[in-house]
Amino acid sequence: MKNIAKITLYQYRNYSSASFAFPQLVTCITGPNGSGKTNLLDAIYYLCYTKSYFSAYQQNSVQNGAEGFRVTGVFRNNEEQATISCKWVGGKKEVFRNEVEYEKVTDHIGAFSAVMIAPDDTELINEHSELRRKWVDGILGQADRQYLEKLIRYQKILQQRNAWLKMQAFRVSENTNELEYYDSCLAEDAQYIYERRAHFLTEFLPLLSDYYHRLSGGSEPIQVTYISDLSQKPLLTWLQQQLQYDLRYQRTLKGIHKDDWEFMLNGLSLKHFGSQGQKKSFLFALKLAQYAWLTRVQGHLPILLLDDIFEKLDQTRMEALLRIITGPGFGQVILTDTHAERIRAAFGSDSEIGFVSLG
Ligand SMILES: Nc1ncnc2c1ncn2[C@@H]1O[C@H](COP(=O)(O)OP(=O)(O)OP(=O)(O)O)[C@@H](O)[C@H]1O
Ligand SMILES: [Mg+2]
Structure with missing residues (x-):
């Protein structure tokens, strides 16, 4: 303590x-x-x-x-x-x-x-994916120094790659060394982050489910699906195959910066079909499970x-x-x-x- x-x-x-x-x-x-x-x-x-x-x-x-x-x-x-x-x-x-x-x-x-539970936190269920990524990153980043460092580097290189893509609209560079460097850094960091996020869920889900049922008194099945481009193929393959689209949109379209988690109750999306009460119980269960998971890994x-x-x-x-x-x-x-x-x-x-x- x-x-x-x-x-x-x-x-x-x-x-x-x-x-x-x-x-x-x-x-x-x-x-x-x-x-x-x-x-x-x-x-x-x-x-x-x-x-x-x-x-x-x-x-x-x-x-x-x-x-x-x-x-x-x-x-x-x-x-x-x-x-x-x-x-x-x-x-x-x-x-x-x-x-x-x-x-x-x-x-x-x-x-x-510390784990905070505040009134507006149901945003985590209702809003866009960036909030959920930040939440997971906040948890994993304090338990795993390497995760935090790789995430910071990934975000920095992603910005540089996007800047490079924008620049190509004005001046097409024959030299692809820079791009190759960005791609290999991103691919390496993304793989680590992807694996940690996927593993985290396997440990987290039983805790979440237990707290949800204790809070709500019910026994509806809970599912959380981790959605990531990397579950289909490694990031390096994506980056190489998608380059024409990345150039057209002037940003990197695939990667762990697009990851999301879908919360399901009784087989239905909580965000779209859950009641206010179900969402609140779920939110509390998410935070209590976060608490239990942190306790376990941090001691x-x-x-x-x-x-x-x-x-x-x-x-x-x-x-x-x-x-x-x-x-x-x-x-x-x-x-x-x-x-x-x-x-x-x-x-x-x-x-x-x-x-x-x-x-
Ligand atoms: N940067 C700041 N400088 C000075 N006062 C601030 C600043 N930021 C917030 N406040 C003041 O702090 C007060 C709000 O404090 P807080 O949100 O902690 O209240 P609270 O006790 O939680 O209220 P509630 O019961 O409504 O949730 C407001 O009066 C606000 O004007
Ligand atoms: Mg207040």
Whole structure:
């Protein structure tokens, strides 16, 4: 278990300067709308991944009118303690562990982990494939350094190849060395990423199915299909065969940057035929399975961050969720709600919950 014991925020979102402690295994952050509950959860997430869960623009996390922000957290792992500090000033990010700066920010990834469940997360089911790729990459990237490095290189080379394709529209180059280099790099990295993604699913699916059934109380069969160009042939073959189309469209049409996952319930596409309730249960099951999978490969329990979920769940599913997250296989839980009383009632009066009250 690697828990967060304390956090200090400086010029982060609505916080000018504030500190919070989390002495209990379960902490509930309460306060009215707009009081900073989600921002506080996001700051904890930031310390684990050096990025916001909610915003792709780091600058948005800077308090309006300020130059930058700093978030510092004290993490505990049994007897060990580590202080992580993230600083963002003038468009530059610095990350420190016990006051020593990381040479590469990516070296921090995987040291501490968190799983967030937030109200808008059903996007993962309803929206386009890019969100699902980002989600899977986020999971695999923190468990496997090579995956992260290969993915970063793939994305960089893909951009270069696309730029090369665009250039051909103006000036056809006789020299194909550059293209051959791009293709061989892409093919190598794509193969690794494809195999990891495919293997991940075989381990992930039983966890997903188990959590879905525990949450929903049902036993409908669940299927997840991994859709990839590489399941038909290696990327190098695709790139060579597709070159005329890539040139026409001036971008690389085949590759792992097109991968997707289809979620099915009872043999039907969840995205197109699932009910709201089924989608919500499925989303929670996806996140709980993510938590269980990370625990297994990383060997420690991530921090579970639950934003506003009690607004969104019915009584039965909420009780099932609470039983799961306070049971074996789960560690520190930090959640938010507008009503302290509702949380107290849901957990039962004899359970030990810490409260942080805002606003
Ligand atoms: N960069 C920023 N600088 C200053 N204030 C900000 C910044 N970003 C967000 N805020 C403020 O933070 C507040 C929102 O905080 P947050 O989303 O954490 O609230 P919340 O308690 O989760 O509310 P709700 O119950 O509605 O979900 C808003 O008042 C918003 O104006
Ligand atoms: Mg909120």
